[in-house]
Amino acid sequence: MKRFLIRRLIYGVVLLFASTIFIFALSRAGGRDPREMFMSENISGREAWEALGKEMGLDRPLAVQYGIWLGGVVRGDFGTSVREQRNAMDLVRERLPATVQLAIGSFMFTVLLGIPLGVLSAMSRGTLWDYAGRAFALLGQSMPAFWLGIMLIIIFSVQLELLPTGRRGGIEHYILPSITVGWFTAAGLLRLVRSAMLEVTDSEFITYARAKGVGNRTLVWKHAFRNALIPPLTYAGLLLGSFLTGTVIAEHVFQWPGIGRLAITAVLDNDFPVMAATMLLFTSIYVATSLVVDLLYAIVDPRIRYS
Amino acid sequence: MATEQAIQPGATRTRGISSWRAVRFVRDWPVLPVAILAVFAIFAVFAPLISPHDPTTGRLPDRATPPAWLEGGSTKFLLGADTQGRDIFSRIVYGTRVSLAVAGIVLVGGAVGGTALGLISGWAGGQVDEFLMRVVDFMMATPFILVALVLVIVFGPSVELIITLLIVFSWDSFGRQIRGETLQLKTREYVAAAQISGASTYRILYRHLLPGVFNTVMVIMSLRVGNLIITESILSYLGVGIPPPTPAWGLMVAEGRNYLNTAWWISFFPGLAILFTVLAFNFLGDWMRDRFDPRLRQQI
Numbered sequence: 001m002k003r004f005l006i007r008r009l010i011y012g013v014v015l016l017f018a019s020t021i022f023i024f025a026l027s028r029a030g031g032r033d034p035r036e037m038f039m040s041e042n043i044s045g046r047e048a049w050e051a052l053g054k055e056m057g058l059d060r061p062l063a064v065q066y067g068i069w070l071g072g073v074v075r076g077d078f079g080t081s082v083r084e085q086r087n088a089m090d091l092v093r094e095r096l097p098a099t100v101q102l103a104i105g106s107f108m109f110t111v112l113l114g115i116p117l118g119v120l121s122a123m124s125r126g127t128l129w130d131y132a133g134r135a136f137a138l139l140g141q142s143m144p145a146f147w148l149g150i151m152l153i154i155i156f157s158v159q160l161e162l163l164p165t166g167r168r169g170g171i172e173h174y175i176l177p178s179i180t181v182g183w184f185t186a187a188g189l190l191r192l193v194r195s196a197m198l199e200v201t202d203s204e205f206i207t208y209a210r211a212k213g214v215g216n217r218t219l220v221w222k223h224a225f226r227n228a229l230i231p232p233l234t235y236a237g238l239l240l241g242s243f244l245t246g247t248v249i250a251e252h253v254f255q256w257p258g259i260g261r262l263a264i265t266a267v268l269d270n271d272f273p274v275m276a277a278t279m280l281l282f283t284s285i286y287v288a289t290s291l292v293v294d295l296l297y298a299i300v301d302p303r304i305r306y307s
Numbered sequence: 308m309a310t311e312q313a314i315q316p317g318a319t320r321t322r323g324i325s326s327w328r329a330v331r332f333v334r335d336w337p338v339l340p341v342a343i344l345a346v347f348a349i350f351a352v353f354a355p356l357i358s359p360h361d362p363t364t365g366r367l368p369d370r371a372t373p374p375a376w377l378e379g380g381s382t383k384f385l386l387g388a389d390t391q392g393r394d395i396f397s398r399i400v401y402g403t404r405v406s407l408a409v410a411g412i413v414l415v416g417g418a419v420g421g422t423a424l425g426l427i428s429g430w431a432g433g434q435v436d437e438f439l440m441r442v443v444d445f446m447m448a449t450p451f452i453l454v455a456l457v458l459v460i461v462f463g464p465s466v467e468l469i470i471t472l473l474i475v476f477s478w479d480s481f482g483r484q485i486r487g488e489t490l491q492l493k494t495r496e497y498v499a500a501a502q503i504s505g506a507s508t509y510r511i512l513y514r515h516l517l518p519g520v521f522n523t524v525m526v527i528m529s530l531r532v533g534n535l536i537i538t539e540s541i542l543s544y545l546g547v548g549i550p551p552p553t554p555a556w557g558l559m560v561a562e563g564r565n566y567l568n569t570a571w572w573i574s575f576f577p578g579l580a581i582l583f584t585v586l587a588f589n590f591l592g593d594w595m596r597d598r599f600d601p602r603l604r605q606q607i
Contacts, residue, residue, distance in 0.1 A: 011441070018445050026454075029461050138593075142586040144537045146544045147560050147578030154571045237447065245452055249541060264545065267456040275457065282450040290448075 001298065008294060012287040019283045020073060023276050024066050034058065037272035038079055073280070079273035083266070088273035091262065092281060098168055099258030102181065103247060105174040109182030110189055110243075117186075118193025119228075123220060125198065133190060140187030145246050149180040149253035166254035177254045181246040185239050192235055196228035203227075230301050236293045244282055337594045340587035347584055350403040358397030359385070363552040365392030371570040387572040389562060395573065398554040399580045405555045406584065409470060410535050416474035417535075418528050421481025422520065426512050428482065429489025439482070446479045452541060459547035466549055469542060473535065481527055485520050492519045522599050529592035533585040540581050556581050 027034050039052050057065045072078065078088040113136075121133030156176060157165040164173050200206065201224050209223050248260030255261070263278035265271075332338070350357060369392035372384045386395040428439040455472050462468055492498065493516065501515050540557030542548035549555045556577040563573025 011444070014441070015445055015448055019449065022445075022449070026457050026461065029458075032461075138586060138589060139582075142533060142537075142582055142589050144540050144544070144557070144560075144578065144581050144585075146541065146557070147574070147581065150560065150564065150567065150574050151578070154567050154575070158567055158571070241447060244450060245541070248450070248452055249544075252545070263450075263453055264456065267453060267460060270460065275453075279450060279453055282453065283448050286448040286450075 005295075008291055012291060015287055016280070016284060019280060020070055021066070023279055024069055027069075027272050027276070028062065028065075037270055037275075038082065040082055073276070078277040081266075081274045082271040083269050083274070088277045091274055092259065092277045095257060095259050095262045098256060099247060099251070099260060101168075102174070102177055102250065102256060102258060103243075105178035106181035106185070106243070106247070106250075109178045110185040110239075113182070114186040114189030115193055118190040119197055119220065119225060121190065122194045122197035122201070122228075133194065137187040137190045137194075140183040141191075143183070145180050145184060145249040146253050148183060149176065149250055152176045152179060153253075166256065168257060177250045177256055180250040180253065181243065184246055185243050188235075188239050188242070189232060192232040193228060196231040197224060199231075200224045200228045226300075230297070233293060233297050233300060237290050240286060240289055240293075244286065337591050340590040340594075343583055343587040344591070347403050347407065347580075347587075350400045351407045354401050354404055358394070358400040359383075360394035360397045362393065362398045362401040362554050365389070365394070367392050371566065371573070373570070374572050374576075386576045387570070389559070389573045390566060390570070395559070395576050398559060399556070399577055402554045402556045402559065402577065402580065403584075405549050405553060406536055406539065406581070409466075409473070409539050409549070410532055412470055413473040413477060413535055413539075414528055414532055416470070417477030417531070418481060418524055420474060421478040422485050422517070422524050424478055424482040425485025425487075426489050426516055426520070429486040430493060430508070430512060430516065436486070440486070443479045443482050446476060451476050451538070452545070455542055456545065456547050459542075464547060464550040469539070469548060473538065477531060477535065480531060481524065484523060484527055488520045488523055489516055492516055526592070526596045526599055529588070529595045531592075533588040533592065536581065536585050536588070 027037055034056065035049060035052055035058070038056070039049065053059070055068075057068045076089050080086065081088045081091055084091060117133045117136060121130045124130055153165050153176065156163045163176055166177075167173065206219065206224055209219055214223065247258070248263065250256065251258045251260035252264055259278055259281060262274060263282070266274035266278060365388060369384070369388045370390050372381060372388040372392075373379050374387040375382050375385050377387075384394050384396070386399070389395055389398070424439060424443075428436045451472075454476075455469070458472065459468060498511065498515055501511050506515070539548060540555070540560075543555035543557030544561045546558070546561065548557055551558065559577035560574045560581075563570065563575075563577075566573055
């Protein structure tokens with residue numbers, strides 16, 4: 001277990017390192033003056049422009065330039081935002097809480113709907129509940145998040161005037177964006193839980209428990225459900241990817257002042273320091289979460305012993 | 308006669324055998340999704356014949372005309388007109404071409420590349436396998452939408468760039484699954500026999516392992532296609548997809564974003580087209596998986 005953990009940590013670091021090379025390459029792609037992505041010459045003036053070139057080591061080989069840039073990144077210094085004229089990391093830190101809150105809301109929507117509906121759908125196979133659950137899943141996986149968000153705005157904000165169209169605020173501001181992010185992942189989770197439950201209830205130990213006279217509720221939640229959690233966890237990584245993409249899209253649609261929106265505006269404005277910081281943050285979140293998932297996996301399924 | 312009754316008691320009791328058969332046919336075969344996809348395929352192939360208006364030019368006086376059945380709508384614009392007075396129905400019809408063509412090319416490119424990656428990784432094992440799987444991890448961890456945004460802004464929007472990006476980033480799902488299957492297949496005796504009889508690596512991969520994973524490839528393709536159409540629409544929604552004036556569904560949704568109060572139909576109908584296409588593909592994908600590779604049920 002310990003060895004596995006260390007190995008995974010090293011993988012994670014190597015992956016992040018590869019990611020920095022990739023992001024650096026993006027700043028040097030396209031044959032432009034890389035300074036354009038760090039500073040506006042018209043605003044800062046010729047002198048600062050030349051100084052920046054020296055600082056970035058533009059007269060030296062690419063490897064050295066990368067080293068200089070990475071040295072800053074490791075210390076959390078991504079440079080100054082071109083658009084906001086402020087430290088990029090500070091901007092990210094400011095926007096992070098909004099994204100975390102939205103992520104919690106969407107995660108709750110995903111888990112609170114995906115798991116119970118998946119169990120219900122599997123346990124009442126072939127009934128109306130099953131069809132309703134599967135329709136919910138199929139619909140969720142087929143709707144592009146941006147369109148879902150816009151439709152929710154049209155229905156609940158424009159027509160019914162019940163909920164706000166966007167921006168941060170009280171609890172009512174969280175409902176529509178959370179559904180927008182969460183429906184797709186809830187759908188995926190539902191399908192995984194449903195098929196895992198069906199698989200587990202087919203197994204002999206369930207038949208045995210039933211023959212022994214175990215009550216229905218205990219049977220479903222204690223015997224079947226615990227074992228049905230394993231396959232969904234294996235694919236949590238896949239769901240996580242779409243979860244992050246969904247967050248970016250929902251923040252864009254609902255003008256949510258979080259990391260996703262910051263990232264998109266940074267890219268569109270050619271604001272490299274902010275862009276690099278947000279991209280690396282997204283990759284780190286992914287790496288860290290998959291590590292946690294692997295650990296959870298070992299806890300849920302004691303048969304798994306990493307070596 | 309008596310034996311026939313014994314075999315199919317239900318069939319003889321219900322008055323029309325043909326109607327019972329029809330019900331079973333609809334239940335066992337994906338009739339509805341195929342019908343929906345057939346309609347979209349016809350849209351794509353015969354777009355110039357079907358669309359009543361030019362998809363890229365409109366008259367400003369016609370702008371934001373509601374759909375035909377609403378007040379103020381006219382039969383001239385079945386699903387209404389957008390902010391530039393262009394017919395939404397015609398643009399959806401032409402947009403089908405974009406979505407289906409991109410999805411088709413990317414799917415084939417992704418399947419070929421991803422399968423090759425998986426076969427090589429699984430067959431070679433050792434360091435090569437380790438390296439390729441770390442590359443797959445890297446692709447999964449990289450926020451695709453942001454990378455695509457950056458590259459489109461650096462190199463300028465183009466169809467080729469979008470397609471290449473989508474292909475490369477669809478390798479991971481194929482690669483990982485096919486690698487797993489290859490690991491199982493390569494322990495089979497017929498593979499060892501081929502090796503002993505002197506078959507080249509290429510021949511083993513192509514003639515002996517590829518047929519074994521082919522079913523899985525087809526199933527993953529059918530499960531991926533919906534996702535692919537959605538990803539393409541996200542890019543065009545953000546304004547970095549297939550460059551205008553080519554009508555793309557995602558872009559059409561984005562164009563109606565600022566008119567949700569007054570002209571909801573501009574965003575609504577293109578999104579509905581995406582929903583129907585993806586829904587049909589997903590339905591078909593599930594059906595194919597259950598029919599051809601039920602083992603994948605647990606996994607995807």
